[in-house]
Amino acid sequence: MTSTDTQDAAGQPARAAALDLIDAALSRRAGLEEGLTHPALGRLESRDRAFARALAMAVLRHLGPIDAALQARLKKPPPDRIVQVLRLGAAQLLVLKTPAHAAVSATVDLAGRQKGGQPFKGLVNAVLRGLTREPPPLDDPELLAPQWLAARWRAAFGADAARAMAALIAAEPATDITPQGEADDLVSQLEAWSLPGGTLRAGLKGEVSTWPGFADGRWWVQDASAAVPARLLHVTSGETALDLCAAPGGKTLQLAAAGARVTALDKSAGRLKRVTENLARTGLGAEVVNADAAEWNDRRRFDAVLLDAPCSATGTYRRHPDVLWVASPADIPKLAALQSRLLDAAGRRVKPGGRLVYCVCSLEPEEGEAQVDAFLKRAPEFALDPVAPGEGGAPEASLLPNGTLRILPHHREGGTDGFFIARMRRNA
Numbered sequence: 015m016t017s018t019d020t021q022d023a024a025g026q027p028a029r030a031a032a033l034d035l036i037d038a039a040l041s042r043r044a045g046l047e048e049g050l051t052h053p054a055l056g057r058l059e060s061r062d063r064a065f066a067r068a069l070a071m072a073v074l075r076h077l078g079p080i081d082a083a084l085q086a087r088l089k090k091p092p093p094d095r096i097v098q099v100l101r102l103g104a105a106q107l108l109v110l111k112t113p114a115h116a117a118v119s120a121t122v123d124l125a126g127r128q129k130g131g132q133p134f135k136g137l138v139n140a141v142l143r144g145l146t147r148e149p150p151p152l153d154d155p156e157l158l159a160p161q162w163l164a165a166r167w168r169a170a171f172g173a174d175a176a177r178a179m180a181a182l183i184a185a186e187p188a189t190d191i192t193p194q195g196e197a198d199d200l201v202s203q204l205e206a207w208s209l210p211g212g213t214l215r216a217g218l219k220g221e222v223s224t225w226p227g228f229a230d231g232r233w234w235v236q237d238a239s240a241a242v243p244a245r246l247l248h249v250t251s252g253e254t255a256l257d258l259c260a261a262p263g264g265k266t267l268q269l270a271a272a273g274a275r276v277t278a279l280d281k282s283a284g285r286l287k288r289v290t291e292n293l294a295r296t297g298l299g300a301e302v303v304n305a306d307a308a309e310w311n312d313r314r315r316f317d318a319v320l321l322d323a324p325c326s327a328t329g330t331y332r333r334h335p336d337v338l339w340v341a342s343p344a345d346i347p348k349l350a351a352l353q354s355r356l357l358d359a360a361g362r363r364v365k366p367g368g369r370l371v372y373c374v375c376s377l378e379p380e381e382g383e384a385q386v387d388a389f390l391k392r393a394p395e396f397a398l399d400p401v402a403p404g405e406g407g408a409p410e411a412s413l414l415p416n417g418t419l420r421i422l423p424h425h426r427e428g429g430t431d432g433f434f435i436a437r438m439r440r441n442a
């Protein structure tokens with residue numbers, strides 16, 4: 015069976031599930047993740063589940079160009095649910111290349127099944143037939159990112175970087191893993207290649223929990239950029255390390271694998287369960303604490319402290335394109351205020367002579383460079399500990415003149431998550 019046959023045969027339950035997925039993804043932060051783990055999706059047959067997921071991701075990766083093409087064909091916007099149906103139809107035609115007759119008739123049918131949808135069937139039919147006759151390009155970097163974010167990226171990183179970053183929104187990323195110990199056999203088993211620092215980029219696709227070595231805890235999924243911050247702490251056996259925003263635990267696992275005595279703290283009890291599961295699967299140990307990092311009632315200080323702060327997560331758009339569309343300009347100052355409170359709390363936990371790494375998977379300077387500049391003014395007992403070129407596997411292009419790292423998604427061939435990372439040392 016070809017993939018097109020599969021899409022034809024996968025019926026309306028898959029399309030209806032995809033509709034719910036994009037509704038969830040575009041209406042709230044983490045909505046896509048909730049939708050993908052929702053029991054309703056689990057109840058679908060595996061073929062339908064895969065199609066629903068592929069369809070939702072096709073919409074989210076091309077939302078800007080799809081919406082531009084739809085707007086050009088709509089005199090006035092139909093109800094939101096019909097807009098979502100049109101987006102799904104457009105993604106079938108233009109991204110998944112479902113045969114036009116199947117994509118159009120299934121989408122018109124889906125529109126008719128929505129509450130109040132019957133009167134819009136003709137409109138859906140006409141718009142999709144128009145897209146079939148004159149398919150618009152979906153790869154225009156000027157349309158791929160929301161305009162307000164693209165403008166911010168141009169201002170912060172320049173026009174060429176902003177275009178290169180936007181182009182990666184449409185591309186499905188490979189899965190990166192961090193291996194534990196000797197990894198030669200994993201390279202062939204996962205059809206992987208090695209990246210600087212020790213990350214493996216897997217060539218395999220599909221459900222990672224079925225890949226060789228997963229069940230035995232020989233590796234965990236972790237983007238190449240996300241693996242850099244913990245490496246920069248250079249923890250040695252027996253040192254104490256505090257991971258202040260730890261869940262789901264990728265950086266905790268790295269610190270524990272390096273031999274540190276790790277305390278993994280997170281405010282979310284639900285997310286901490288994933289830390290515990292990951293520790294159990296990999297056979298690594300850490301003290302797991304459920305607390306607010308700013309209010310944790312504990313007097314200990316640590317050799318190494320890592321603050322991977324909650325952020326707008328705009329740097330993770332290759333895996334979560336929904337973050338671009340649910341983020342809003344008003345989020346950034348709110349998150350920046352939280353990050354500054356957490357950074358002060360992290361600083362108080364560092365022993366004299368100890369190291370502090372601050373990082374965010376955000377592309378917004380207010381959450382990265384500006385946080386660290388302001389913290390160093392508030393806390394003169396800390397100084398930047400500049401990162402050396404290539405240290406920790408960071409792309410050389412990401413090293414800023416002051417020794418902090420601004421990793422942009424195009425800094426690694428094939429893409430990588432965007433991160434800001436700074437290492438500081440406490441003098442007294």
Ligand SMILES: C[S@@+](CC[C@H](N)C(=O)[O-])C[C@H]1O[C@@H](n2cnc3c(N)ncnc32)[C@H](O)[C@@H]1O
Nearest residue numbers: 259260261262263264265280281282306307322
């Ligand atoms: C970027 S994620 C951390 C990812 C994690 N370090 C990893 O590598 O797997 C941010 C985490 O901060 C947690 N968080 C948010 N506010 C917090 C607070 N005030 N105190 C502690 N944890 C918090 C969230 O629950 C979330 O798990």
